[in-house]
Amino acid sequence: MDKxxxxxxxxxGVVLTFWMMYTSTNKQPSPQPQHIDxxxxxxxxxxxxxxxxxxxxxxxxxxxxxxxxxxxxxxYGKYFAGKNIGIDKTITIETKNYTAIVSSKGxxxxxxxxxxxxxxxxxxxxxxxxxxxxxxxxxxxxxDGKLINTKNLYFDFxxxxxxxxxxNENDTYxxxxxxxxxxxxxxxxxxxxxxxxxxxxxLEFHNMQNVIANYEYQVTWENGIRYQEASSVDxxxxxxxxxxxxxxxxEINATSKDEIxxxxxxxxxxxxxxxxKYFAVAMVSKDKKSTGAYMEGRHYSVADNGAVEIYSIAxxxxxxxxxxETTALSVFIGPLDFxxxxxxxxxxxxxxxxxxxxxxxxxxxxxxxxxxxxxSFIPNYGIVILVFSVIIKLALQPLTKSSMRSMRxxxxxxxxxxxxxxKYKNDxxxxxxxxxxxxxxxxxxxxxxxxxxxxxxxxxxxLYSLFTASIQLRQEPFVLWINDLSVPDVLISLPFVxxxxxxxxxGLTLAMGVTMFFQQRQTVTDPTQKAMIWMMPxxxxxMFNHFPAGLNLYYFTFNILSIGQQWxxxxxxxxxxxxxxERKNKKPSMMERLAQNMPKPPKK
Numbered sequence: 001m002d003k004x005x006x007x008x009x010x011x012x013g014v015v016l017t018f019w020m021m022y023t024s025t026n027k028q029p030s031p032q033p034q035h036i037d038x039x040x041x042x043x044x045x046x047x048x049x050x051x052x053x054x055x056x057x058x059x060x061x062x063x064x065x066x067x068x069x070x071x072x073x074x075x076y077g078k079y080f081a082g083k084n085i086g087i088d089k090t091i092t093i094e095t096k097n098y099t100a101i102v103s104s105k106g107x108x109x110x111x112x113x114x115x116x117x118x119x120x121x122x123x124x125x126x127x128x129x130x131x132x133x134x135x136x137x138x139x140x141x142x143x144d145g146k147l148i149n150t151k152n153l154y155f156d157f158x159x160x161x162x163x164x165x166x167x168n169e170n171d172t173y174x175x176x177x178x179x180x181x182x183x184x185x186x187x188x189x190x191x192x193x194x195x196x197x198x199x200x201x202x203l204e205f206h207n208m209q210n211v212i213a214n215y216e217y218q219v220t221w222e223n224g225i226r227y228q229e230a231s232s233v234d235x236x237x238x239x240x241x242x243x244x245x246x247x248x249x250x251e252i253n254a255t256s257k258d259e260i261x262x263x264x265x266x267x268x269x270x271x272x273x274x275x276x277k278y279f280a281v282a283m284v285s286k287d288k289k290s291t292g293a294y295m296e297g298r299h300y301s302v303a304d305n306g307a308v309e310i311y312s313i314a315x316x317x318x319x320x321x322x323x324x325e326t327t328a329l330s331v332f333i334g335p336l337d338f339x340x341x342x343x344x345x346x347x348x349x350x351x352x353x354x355x356x357x358x359x360x361x362x363x364x365x366x367x368x369x370x371x372x373x374x375x376s377f378i379p380n381y382g383i384v385i386l387v388f389s390v391i392i393k394l395a396l397q398p399l400t401k402s403s404m405r406s407m408r409x410x411x412x413x414x415x416x417x418x419x420x421x422x423k424y425k426n427d428x429x430x431x432x433x434x435x436x437x438x439x440x441x442x443x444x445x446x447x448x449x450x451x452x453x454x455x456x457x458x459x460x461x462x463l464y465s466l467f468t469a470s471i472q473l474r475q476e477p478f479v480l481w482i483n484d485l486s487v488p489d490v491l492i493s494l495p496f497v498x499x500x501x502x503x504x505x506x507g508l509t510l511a512m513g514v515t516m517f518f519q520q521r522q523t524v525t526d527p528t529q530k531a532m533i534w535m536m537p538x539x540x541x542x543m544f545n546h547f548p549a550g551l552n553l554y555y556f557t558f559n560i561l562s563i564g565q566q567w568x569x570x571x572x573x574x575x576x577x578x579x580x581x582e583r584k585n586k587k588p589s590m591m592e593r594l595a596q597n598m599p600k601p602p603k604k
Contacts, residue, residue: 079142080148080181089104093167095195098112102177104177112126117278127228128225136201153179168194174191183208187206189202197334198334209323218294222312223312225279236299236308237277239277240297241275241297242272243295246267253309257298261295263294263296269290269291270347273351274313279335283315284344287327293313332344374387375472380476382477389557401569408569463554488506488509504545506552512556516540520536522563
């Protein structure tokens with residue numbers, strides 16, 4: 001292995017070290033955070049009410065029931081006094097993909113149970129926090145100066161509504177949730193669809209022109225979604241909130257408990273969303289009436305060095321003071337499946353973690369379609385990864401072959417290069433010129449050995465993004481102890497947390513390290529570089545111990561193929577002599593010109 005290849009490996013190692021430090025996680029059950037009471041209402045809470053209550057009446061003695069009513073009116077004002085008292089009724093909607101439970105308190109989505117997915121401890125995924133009572137409420141200021149969150153008020157369901165509604169085929173069902181004020185009504189029309197992970201919400205305001213102040217209300221999702229994975233740190237690393245307006249995506253990330261990131265925007269907004277590792281909630285404006293959005297994130301430290309991030313999101317909607325006003329939204333609550341998210345045609349796929357912007361097209365347009373194609377006739381995703389490794393190896397064959405040729409020529413040129421170094425050790429400029437001439441005579445690219453390694457970096461990171469973000473690999477087994485390709489495969493659990501390694505040893509990582517050792521033995525022939533034979537495998541094994549099993553399976557397979565390819569190349573070209581290439585009259589290369597123009601050392 002030549003000097004440039006060593007430098008290339010070291011650079012790759014440095015990059016991967018920082019990458020590992022950034023993405024490494026500790027495994028522990030995911031505790032649920034404390035409930036966040038309400039979204040901060042920024043725009044109209046400081047505006048003076050349009051009407052003032054008469055406070056000149058003399059004090060009187062009140063009965064217990066009267067005191068209760070006064071307390072309710074103090075909190076909710078004259079329009080919604082008493083609406084915080086009622087009987088909590090629930091309606092269950094059974095569909096192909098989920099079970100939704102709607103509560104009369106707040107007209108909230110109380111539970112959203114996914115039928116096709118299980119949590120890390122093998123319970124059905126339930127995305128709504130149990131301690132909050134539900135989510136999806138309205139927030140506004142009334143003309144008598146009260147900040148109203150409808151999650152605390154009781155809605156009415158239509159009479160004779162069945163307790164359980166089951167949808168089949170292409171069925172839909174619309175549930176009307178009606179909140180009565182002293183002057184008018186607010187109706188949530190929730191339409192559920194059997195085959196989709198979403199519901200449509202039509203919000204109707206009737207005779208509320210004297211109730212809602214400041215010409216605005218907000219549609220809120222306050223409490224994020226429940227964590228579902230074994231590692232809360234890993235899930236927090238993926239958690240974010242987003243909004244999309246004017247063709248641009250804005251995101252916030254609560255990475256520290258010392259900071260509370262907030263985004264409060266105005267202007268037409270297409271959607272606002274939040275996510276954890278594999279699931280998301282998104283509110284999409286169907287009629288494009290939204291006038292802005294609000295996002296807020298909070299980071300909590302929990303037991304066992306865990307972390308939980310909760311995001312609150314809201315869409316701002318205009319209220320023009322009309323007798324009848326409506327707006328329409330679609331609310332997605334479901335898996336981060338690229339095909340499902342892409343079907344919205346609203347650029348909602350931007351919430352998926354598919355790599356940096358320059359890596360993302362590789363994941364979206366090549367790797368995801370290939371994976372879907374292979375999985376259409378190969379049920380086991382582990383075998384899909386094996387096939388995929390072969391495809392990538394074949395695609396890189398021309399570059400790899402060129403690299404092997406270049407490295408072999410560099411090895412055979414080494415005695416000549418040593419002679420040049422000895423002959424011109426006191427004349428660096430001449431030595432560089434002669435070295436470049438030597439490369440040119442034998443058609444050697446000194447960077448040729450590093451090129452395939454560098455070209456694999458985007459592929460490696462793209463695959464890392466795919467394997468960690470693809471819900472298709474979640475909880476998908478391969479063979480033996482490898483029961484989840486989306487997380488590290490734990491062969492040995494450690495009773496302590498070791499520096500860099502963590503609390504486990506990955507079997508596939510060990511296998512990858514062993515194959516890298518044999519690969520290094522094939523390529524490192526310079527006695528001065530023998531340390532590279534064991535140094536690189538050890539370093540890569542430590543780093544890859546935290547990576548998903550799918551990625552380690554890919555790299556292990558890739559190494560096996562590389563070993564076979566190197567053996568075949570060496571066998572075929574074992575006795576091939578080093579030949580000069582035909583020199584053509586052409587201008588000096590840039591490297592040659594740089595070597596010629598180097599300043600000469602001072603004469604002694």
